[in-house]
Amino acid sequence: MSIIEIRALTVKYARRKLAALNQLSLHVQKGETVLLLGPSGSGKSTLALTLNGLLPQAVGELREGSVHIAGLDTQEHSVADLAQTVGILFQDPDAQFATLKVEDEIVFGLENLGHDPHTMEARIQQALADVGAAALRERPVSALSGGEKQRVALASLLAMQPEVLIFDEPTANLDSMGTQQVFALLAELKSRGEHTLVLIEHKLDELMHLIDRVVVLNPQGGILADGAPRHIFDDFGPALQEMGVWMPQVAMLAHELRRQGVELPLFPITLGDAVRAFRPWVASVHPETVETAAPTTQSTPAMQVKDLSFSYGDLSALQSVSIQINKGDFLAIVGANGAGKTTLAKHLMGILRPPLGAIALEGGEFTDIPTKAVARKIGYVFQNPEHQFVTETVWDEVAYGLRVMQEDDDTVTRKTQELLETFGLARYAKANPFTLSYGEKRRLSVASMLALGQDILILDEPTFGQDERNATALLEILRGLNQQGKTVIVVTHDMRLVLENANRVVAMSAGKVLFDGAPAELAGKPELLSEARLTLPPLARLSALLATEYPHLRNVLTLDNYLGLKH
């Protein structure tokens, strides 16, 4: 019997014209691990909410069809009843806590169901042991790291002993350490075989060996494809790329090679597959054709940081940091959460006022320059684009900075129009910024920051929470600006972004600079990477594996590097 049975389900939200899910039917067998993919807005999260009855009981409207979980109709049984069958782990670790302490959080659901303290004690111990968090029991949730928070949140679900577990982008807000923790838990759950797992996730390479089945939603909220992972990524790859859906990096490489007429003996979806699949192709590569990144010749300083230290109260955030940022750099500042990346970036912008002599801008003393003049030189894009919106229309948002700088009306109109077109936002000129999609908001925040033609642009986690297509589009814009001679500084923990775009990387850990140099060089230093708590992207790991046999592959780190190999 199927544990999840969805029949011709149509779901709508109030004040939306289109249905979020459209005549969707899906059966999941007990014990299956299903990966749910789809472009943003295709209804993945909506589908997750229908599985425990939150939709339609708390939000949304179920127009047609039905959902049965373990034989229970979600429209007839309360969310409370279903909570013992289905648990959902949400994306935002902070928003899913109801209490202040770990133990309180674990018992929260059990208390709601009226269990007695004896049962609860046993369940607490079991649940915390299951997620390897027994030591966290007495901690306040506010003192946990992102990965720990997700582990505790999962423990609070496991305590209710659900058969079905749903993971709605559980690693989207985590750094690579936290992500590894969550993935390790998933592997553990899968190996125990007690649960049916439904995953929504886009960091796929490390997960694929756990997945039994992939279901792809189309933009209309129906099912585009449903089947074994290898079959889906092999046959539907181009369609997925078209829709901007993430897929395993090794599968993407296989498709690109196929376009060049290369047939592989096996279509790879995991790293293990990829080593076998690519080995014969790699064997015929001419070692001397492997390009090594040209060292940067430009060395006019744009900004210099000298011996900068900073602390939040007793907490040291930066310890005598010294770096030089050159004109035309595409610089990435990387490190785990709390390494001091954002604190450093805020000093570069003067959001945190640097001490005298610590930062020089184009050779001059930074502290002497008034904030307004700094804003003419440097643009800063915050992590959450909404934070920066100050006006009521998209047009005004871009024009704002120009008006502040008292440009004349013609210039304002011309430049605003130009920028809106470059960023594909012209048709939203009259819309309220808050009504845009996440990717559009992000583009708008960059566009409005560039209005003044600043030479230096600083971005805090620019690809955070975006789908493949939006992330790629934004990076293309940034590379374009960089090629025009602008200095781009990106704060990130996404090593793929770094290897594909940056010409220089500064790796930080505990407020100190661990490494300052070429990205490829950092990629070749595993001990530094682990100290900075960074993980290499899948294709770089693939080349590290292949390099044991073919050492010349050591510097092949990105998709473009692979495609540039000559035979």
Added chain:
Amino acid sequence: MQTLYQPYDSPLHRLNPLSKLLVSIPQMTLMLLVSEPWTPLAFVVLTSLNLLILGRVSLRRFLRLLWPLLVLVFLFTALYPFLVRQTLVQHTPLLFEWGIIKLYQGGLYLALVTGLRIMGLLISSLPFSITSDSADFVRALVQQAHLPYRIGYSTLAAFRFVPMLQSEMSVVQAAHRVRGVDSQPGWRGSLERLRRSAVPLLTTAIRQAERTALAMDARAFGAHKHRSYFRRMRFKTWDWIYILGSWILSGLILLALRYFGLLGSLHVLQIL
């Protein structure tokens, strides 16, 4: 949210938050009513001993908590005699005169009384506030004072939301500064700044609240009229001993003050 609470294992920490409140509230009420310096002084000493002995508050932390209170009381005592209505104190001896500034003995006395009362009022709240875990307090309110549990849990949620909104607010304002938003001086500027920050803040707050609500619903919150509790809050023997002991001790202090003629009259409404 940053509260004064510090986790520790002391007799006061182990008490039910409500029993500490049942001692603090009458004391604080008393501080509002007295009109002479001896009662507040006695209770300041009593509460200090309570904190140091039963609360196991280190002398260092005690002084750190106390000095802002002392500064406040000192400033108050220093300024009060000049601000008090002169007709109230004109009949008492004049201690000092410089131009239009006059210091009467009565003014000084009233200042001392009021300063000590404020000190007594603030310090009386400490045994509760620095030794009670907010989650335990909410639990006790729900389980023993029959506060509806939905309200109790909303209060707990607020404890997490306030710091989130605080940090969000500072980020939004930094983001706006970076855009070159000038804050005009005066109330117009402040109003405009508030309006501009309000939209992103509200957006975040509402989104966060919705997510929290969904996550709570998904774990059967509100399923039944009554829920069970892993940690049962009740009055134990020590709670009764603390409550009754404190009341009896307070009564004895008041009787003694009265016996020595030091306890003045108690006023419900009195001129400060």
